[in-house]
Amino acid sequence: MKFFLSFFLLLGNIYAIEKYETIKTSCIQTSEHSGKSQKQLKDILIKQAKREAIGELYGSLILSKTDVKDGKLVSDEIKQKAVGSVRIKGNPKFYNGVNFGEICSDINAYITKKDLEKYSLKQMTLQNFCFNDTTVATKDIKQKAKEKAYREILTKYKPSLKNISLSQAQELIHDFSISNDKFDFNTGSYCFKAVGSLYPYEVELYKPQTNKNIQQKVIVQKEPIQKPSYIIEKKQSxxxxxxxxxxxxxxxxxxxxxxxxxxxxxxxxxxxxxxxxxxxxxxxxxxxxxxxxxxxxxxxxxxxxxxxxxxxxxxxxxxxxxxxxxxxxxxxxxxxxxxxxxxxxxxxxxxxxxxxxxxxxxxxxxxxxxxxxxxxxxxxxxxxxxxxxxxxx
The missing domain is CATH 2.60.40 (Immunoglobulin-like)
Known part of the structure; x- marks a missing residue:
């Protein structure tokens, strides 16, 4: 009896996991959105319903991810991206609510397995990664090879990140490990298997860190000996x-x-x-x-x-x-x-x-x-x- 009960519980969990669909109702007061056109009100209703749906569709994969970076709540950016991936099955239904001046919308919201996977750890493997740089001292080879492997894992997932810095790569890669390492004295190569995990959504949201305070400076010198140089700062939006x-x-x-x-x-x-x-x-x-x-x-x-x-x-x-x-x-x-x-x-x-x-x-x-x-x-x-x-x- 316990076996059958466990089996049905497991089966129920499988079906629950495979269900990426939910019906959501969203209502707003038109008085709180004065001056908005009918189309704009509909857009507000749909977006609000989608935001409410992500809790059920993604669950703790999104709701548990809260961080602050550069004074900005990262979870808001994550949720905004997740809202963009929520699709609507069929056409939304719009109608007047029970309260005066209230309009509502019903949507059948869903996501795909591919969407869900973006918020789950994805394992990346470099099966036989080799590092060979004759300019690197022998004592530093292991560390430099590890740094190179970090970048290689990210580049394998997203080629445009080939110039990412080590510190930025370490922020995006989780659970990094090395195994089966060996050094070939004949070729000077250090080879190993590298495994790292990443969250696809983090990589997609990643923006290269640049120093916004750095400005291009052009020095114009009128009289080199007697007068100081003038500095013209050129800003580029x-x-x-x-x-x-x-x-x-x-x-x-x-x-x-x-x-x-x-x-x-x-x-x-x-x-x-x-x-x-x-x-x-x-x-x-x-x-x-x-x-x-x-x-x-x-x-x-x-x-x-x-x-x-x-x-x-x-x-x-x-x-x-x-x-x-x-x-x-x-x-x-x-x-x-x-x-x-x-x-x-x-x-x-x-x-x-x-x-x-x-x-x-x-x-x-x-x-x-x-x-x-x-x-x-x-x-x-x-x-x-x-x-x-x-x-x-």
Whole structure:
């Protein structure tokens, strides 16, 4: 009897673990959000419901992670990222609440196993890592090899971290260990098996530590002998952010970084549904032509098109061809594989602009059916729902 009871308890735990779905109701008072449009109120309701859902969907994986870094509560940043990964099954339901002036929303929120794994330790292994540097003294080889292995583990997970410092690498790697180490006197190589664990979300949230007080200085010397040098300080603005949005079919991420008068933009959309044709679009309501687009590229398998003002485009609401009102950049794949990413990367000149507005969207096409990301919301010049992103300097 005890055996069967234990079996059913274990089975119940397995099903509980595999359930990544919950229904959440969120309500707000319209009087507390005066001046907001109907769309903005709906967005507030959905975001609030998603925040409430992460406690059930992620549990202690997120709620237990609280830290303070540079005067900022890290757990808030973690939760913000987690909210971005929460998807909505079907369409949200909006209705009037029981209290006067109250509006509510019901959503069926869910996450995938892949989302959950980002907040669980991931073990990385260097099976036969060898360090060989003739400039390093024999007594220092073990320490230098260990430092190199730290960086190698992170680079294996995320190649862009190849120049990370040792102290920063140690912050991201947990439970580091070395085994089966040996020194080859013939080659001067120190080899071993290295194992380190990391939290994927920490690596994704990681931002290189830079000294904000360091400024480029140019010395202008008028009279070298009699007068002191004049120092001109040149400041360079640098701002970056990541925006996440997703649904049952597509997962989107937009990354941007402002460097001086240019903004580097990466739009990454994952197909999580099935093998279909589809594309990614970004339009710029402020731009009429591509003169400010310094560089634009897409995946190797994608076809990239740029449509300037007055080009012919299809409007899905009017069901007819129209003339474009502003710049559109579109990537398209005739065979977009499941779990593959389609992207648009570009550099835009924002000189004399205080902000840049992006209208981002994606679509999967199955014969006459379309799966859109986002599925609802503000619409672009073609009548498709878009995720509007405002990049401020």
């Amino acid at each position: 640098k701002t970056s952010d990541k925006i996440y949005f997703s649904n049952d079919y597509l997962e989107g991420k937009v990354l941007y970084e402002i460097i001086g008068d240019k903004v580097h933009i990466d739009i990454l959309i994952d197909n999580v549904y099935r093998n279909l044709k589809g594309g990614v679009s970004v339009s710029f309501p402020q731009l009429m032509n591509s003169r400010k687009i310094i560089d634009a590229s897409s995946n190797k398998l994608s076809k990239l098109d740029i449509y300037e003002k007055n080009r012919k485009l299809w409007n899905t609401e009017l069901r007819k061809v129209i003339r474009s009102s502003y710049l559109l950049v579109e990537s398209w794949q005739s065979s977009w594989k499941k779990y593959k990413t389609q992207s648009i990367s570009m550099i835009v000149d924002i000189e004399r602009m205080d902000r840049l507005i992006l209208n981002v969207r994606s679509v999967l096409v199955n014969k006459k059916q379309q799966s859109l990301l986002p599925a609802f919301g503000e619409k672009d010049q073609q009548g498709f729902p878009i995720k509007q992103i405002i990049i401020k300097r």
